[in-house]
Amino acid sequence: MPTFESIQRPERWAIPFSSEMTDADVDRLLTIEPFASLDPTRFRGKVTLRGILKNDTRLLRCQPGDIVVRQGDWGNSAFLVVTGNVRVELGSAANLPSEILGHQPVRRKSLLQIIAQLWKNSSEPEVRDVAAYRGDPRIGTRGTGEQTRVYLQDVSAVLSKCQTATIEAGQFFGESAALGRTPRQATVFAERSTELLEIRWQGLRDLMRRDDALQKHIDAVFRERALKWFLMNTPIFHHLGTDDINKLVAEAKFETHGQYDWAGSFKQLAQQGIDSSLQHEPLIAEEGNHANGVIIVRSGLARLSRRYEHGHRTIGYLTPGQIFGLDEIIDGWLGKTPKPLANSLRAIGIANVVTIPTPLIEKLLLEKSDRRDLTRRGRATADPLANRPNIDTTRISSDFVEFLVENRYINGTATMLIDMDRCTRCDDCVRACASIHDNNPRFQRRGPIQNNIMVAHACMQCEDPVCVIECPTGAIHRQMEGGQVVINDQTCVGCSACANNCPYNAIRMVEVRHRDGDFIRDDVKHAPIVKATKCDLCSDQLGGPACQRACPHDALIRMDMRDVQQLTDWYTR
Amino acid sequence: MVVVAALMLVWCSGLMTTSLRDTARTSGWGLFAMICFLAAYNLRKKLPFLHLGASATWLQLHIYFGLLTAVVFGVHVGWRVPNGLVESLLTTLYLFVFVSGVIGLFLSRSLPKRLTTRGEEVLFERIPIYRKRIQAEVEAFVFDGLEASESTAVSQFYTDRLRPFFSQTRNYWQHLVQSNRSRFGLLKEMQAYGRYLNDSEREVMMRLVTSVEAKDDLDYQFSLQATLKYWLFVHVPLTYALLVFAVLHLLLVSAFAGGIS
Numbered sequence: 027m028p029t030f031e032s033i034q035r036p037e038r039w040a041i042p043f044s045s046e047m048t049d050a051d052v053d054r055l056l057t058i059e060p061f062a063s064l065d066p067t068r069f070r071g072k073v074t075l076r077g078i079l080k081n082d083t084r085l086l087r088c089q090p091g092d093i094v095v096r097q098g099d100w101g102n103s104a105f106l107v108v109t110g111n112v113r114v115e116l117g118s119a120a121n122l123p124s125e126i127l128g129h130q131p132v133r134r135k136s137l138l139q140i141i142a143q144l145w146k147n148s149s150e151p152e153v154r155d156v157a158a159y160r161g162d163p164r165i166g167t168r169g170t171g172e173q174t175r176v177y178l179q180d181v182s183a184v185l186s187k188c189q190t191a192t193i194e195a196g197q198f199f200g201e202s203a204a205l206g207r208t209p210r211q212a213t214v215f216a217e218r219s220t221e222l223l224e225i226r227w228q229g230l231r232d233l234m235r236r237d238d239a240l241q242k243h244i245d246a247v248f249r250e251r252a253l254k255w256f257l258m259n260t261p262i263f264h265h266l267g268t269d270d271i272n273k274l275v276a277e278a279k280f281e282t283h284g285q286y287d288w289a290g291s292f293k294q295l296a297q298q299g300i301d302s303s304l305q306h307e308p309l310i311a312e313e314g315n316h317a318n319g320v321i322i323v324r325s326g327l328a329r330l331s332r333r334y335e336h337g338h339r340t341i342g343y344l345t346p347g348q349i350f351g352l353d354e355i356i357d358g359w360l361g362k363t364p365k366p367l368a369n370s371l372r373a374i375g376i377a378n379v380v381t382i383p384t385p386l387i388e389k390l391l392l393e394k395s396d397r398r399d400l401t402r403r404g405r406a407t408a409d410p411l412a413n414r415p416n417i418d419t420t421r422i423s424s425d426f427v428e429f430l431v432e433n434r435y436i437n438g439t440a441t442m443l444i445d446m447d448r449c450t451r452c453d454d455c456v457r458a459c460a461s462i463h464d465n466n467p468r469f470q471r472r473g474p475i476q477n478n479i480m481v482a483h484a485c486m487q488c489e490d491p492v493c494v495i496e497c498p499t500g501a502i503h504r505q506m507e508g509g510q511v512v513i514n515d516q517t518c519v520g521c522s523a524c525a526n527n528c529p530y531n532a533i534r535m536v537e538v539r540h541r542d543g544d545f546i547r548d549d550v551k552h553a554p555i556v557k558a559t560k561c562d563l564c565s566d567q568l569g570g571p572a573c574q575r576a577c578p579h580d581a582l583i584r585m586d587m588r589d590v591q592q593l594t595d596w597y598t599r
Numbered sequence: 600m601v602v603v604a605a606l607m608l609v610w611c612s613g614l615m616t617t618s619l620r621d622t623a624r625t626s627g628w629g630l631f632a633m634i635c636f637l638a639a640y641n642l643r644k645k646l647p648f649l650h651l652g653a654s655a656t657w658l659q660l661h662i663y664f665g666l667l668t669a670v671v672f673g674v675h676v677g678w679r680v681p682n683g684l685v686e687s688l689l690t691t692l693y694l695f696v697f698v699s700g701v702i703g704l705f706l707s708r709s710l711p712k713r714l715t716t717r718g719e720e721v722l723f724e725r726i727p728i729y730r731k732r733i734q735a736e737v738e739a740f741v742f743d744g745l746e747a748s749e750s751t752a753v754s755q756f757y758t759d760r761l762r763p764f765f766s767q768t769r770n771y772w773q774h775l776v777q778s779n780r781s782r783f784g785l786l787k788e789m790q791a792y793g794r795y796l797n798d799s800e801r802e803v804m805m806r807l808v809t810s811v812e813a814k815d816d817l818d819y820q821f822s823l824q825a826t827l828k829y830w831l832f833v834h835v836p837l838t839y840a841l842l843v844f845a846v847l848h849l850l851l852v853s854a855f856a857g858g859i860s
Binding site: 028140141144168400446447448450451452454461462471472475478480560567568569572574575576577578579581584 | 644646647648649652653654655657658676707710711712714719722723745824827828
């Protein structure tokens with residue numbers, strides 16, 4: 027009799043968005059637009075309108091100047107202005123200085139400062155300059171713990187200097203980023219006392235499915251703002267004119283597959299020892315079916331697999347911007363017979379995909395291309411039609427590929443891989459890291475090993491950084507310049523949301539100290555102040571990550587997992 | 600590449616001798632410069648925050664120049680055994696540094712692969728902690744069994760034969776040469792002892808076997824990792840000693856050159 031692990035079946039609303047939503051709040055929301063106009067009979071079964079409002083939303087009460095979202099923050103929810111109004115900063119470049127928003131200013135150390143690290147590094151761990159915590163007078167914070175908010179000290183000054191637009195009561199904002207799980211396009215702050223309803227993306231999706239007017243409105247906003255830009259920047263459509271792009275925008279289908287909070291459920295599965303295998307992953311397209319269109323991954327990750335014996339072998343993975351199904355469509359068009367899909371595509375964690383229907387691809391792309399170019403596609407690496415995310419499994423063993431995909435290491439753009447057949451365990455990498463971070467190493471030379479390759483516990487600078495989602499102050503954020511995910515030590519409140527969300531044990535919470543070694547304590551409870559720390563890819567130093575440069579045996583590399591060719595070449599060197 | 604460079608050096612030296620040039624002075628300065636460059640690698644490691652090039656590139660150059668110094672040294676001493684106290688000391692130091700470097704190269708290329716074949720990956724500094732943990736676990740189930748039964752067979756065997764094994768790192772040299780002789784011997788002894796035990800004691804003995812294997816694997820990791828770390832404690836101090844004596848040699852040669860240009 028086979029034995030198997032069993033767990034309680036997880037429920038959709040086992041963990042509500044906010045435990046503070048009351049029935050009275052829901053009753054009030056049901057009296058205001060757009061909820062008052064929604065037909066409750068469209069919400070059947072377990073997903074009721076009341077249930078969505080109670081479990082997938084939360085009310086935020088903002089005071090004047092409170093920053094709601096920052097440009098570049100990772101999007102996961104949309105907002106409805108219930109009362110009051112907010113301002114959205116306009117313009118392609120951020121006008122508000124990053125420090126005011128709680129972000130770390132991008133500052134590189136000078137050569138002298140770098141050399142001074144030789145004698146200035148502290149002998150005690152995690153030493154901080156208390157004066158720096160007195161605060162930048164331009165940065166205001168209110169609240170404590172997870173309720174801390176950064177706010178603009180002088181709203182009227184900001185309004186006079188920056189170009190902004192108003193979003194009034196009854197209007198939505200943030201839908202594009204929520205649906206696409208992409209960075210926020212602009213900073214939004216409360217102009218006066220404002221009440222906002224924050225709707226997490228699952229709730230937004232369910233509302234859209236059951237209300238045509240809401241669906242149309244949000245769909246139109248998304249297509250106009252986000253989808254058009256995305257398609258224009260997809261290499262195979264670079265040559266298309268505005269009219270053709272508009273046709274793509276009009277006919278593209280946008281879908282989300284998988285769980286938004288994949289990090290939490292993935293960690294739970296890992297702790298319970300259950301393989302997060304492809305059986306749990308939603309199927310986007312199946313091997314053997316005909317391609318209905320070209321699927322482009324807009325955000326998230328997807329697994330490419332092929333049937334093998336009684337299972338499925340992972341043969342590659344797709345990261346944002348990569349395409350599935352194009353080869354079969356081209357071959358089918360050339361041969362005048364539809365070709366079945368050679369592989370299956372599954373969402374790893376979560377994947378937002380855009381599907382362009384086959385007839386449109388044939389009309390806009392293939393009919394305008396030279397047949398010989400299509401036949402010879404892929405021979406030149408720069409050919410946009412040469413979209414080859416498949417891993418050459420004659421060069422990388424499939425169990426290593428499965429290991430990378432199962433553990434979501436493919437999420438990394440700077441995954442630390444160590445070849446244990448070359449590593450002499452000298453710890454030069456750790457020493458180099460420590461020397462740059464005031465004698466505090468920001469990674470551990472340990473981690474799971476597969477085929478003698480270790481994936482060390484170092485920040486992978488993820489494509490989808492789930493660590494930034496819950497940060498109340500924006501302390502952990504992706505820098506606009508360079509794109510590194512960094513932590514602003516001054517605005518970090520030590521709530522551990524990032525550390526708890528990180529699936530890779532890459533973030534450590536530390537107690538900070540004075541130079542003499544005593545803990546720095548808060549002035550109310552006298553508990554040590556805690557800060558989040560992680561690898562920042564040496565963003566304030568010259569020359570990039572010191573760990574990789576310091577390895578004498580070329581054993582360590584910070585690998586961009588999107589670059590399958592580089593991974594293959596490194597693995598087989 | 601190194602071989603080609605070495606041959607070229609020998610050829611050049613031959614040319615210089617034929618043209619009555621002072622090869623000793625030229626090769627001496629060349630050798631000193633090369634040794635300084637080789638020693639600079641340690642300095643580069645101390646400055647990881649400066650962008651001075653990848654450490655792997657430095658090491659590769661260190662190996663090439665290190666091997667080449669053998670040829671330059673040979674040319675410098677005229678391929679003979681030197682006499683005199685200072686020169687003999689210098690030669691001895693140089694040979695120790697060179698040989699320790701070659702041994703280090705061999706160790707750094709061969710031992711990492713062996714480390715991945717056996718035991719779990721452990722941080723070197725944590726090995727004593729893990730060893731103590733294994734010992735504490737073993738003593739807990741061995742002596743717990745003593746309380747439950749009246750027999751002291753297993754506990755006596757542990758005290759006589761296994762306690763010294765668990766209490767410190769063992770078989771350093773055996774692990775280094777990949778010999779499993781002691782491990783097999785001990786396991787065989789434990790297996791043979793099983794005929795004197797009852798069923799519950801045999802179960803305890805099976806657990807002891809697993810612990811012995813785990814402890815032996817830990818010793819294996821220690822042996823190889825310690826060797827990889829500690830060989831540098833031979834190579835680097837000798838290098839500094841060589842540099843000091845090389846400078847002394849330079850001063851002496853300059854002082855007693857007698858004005859010969």
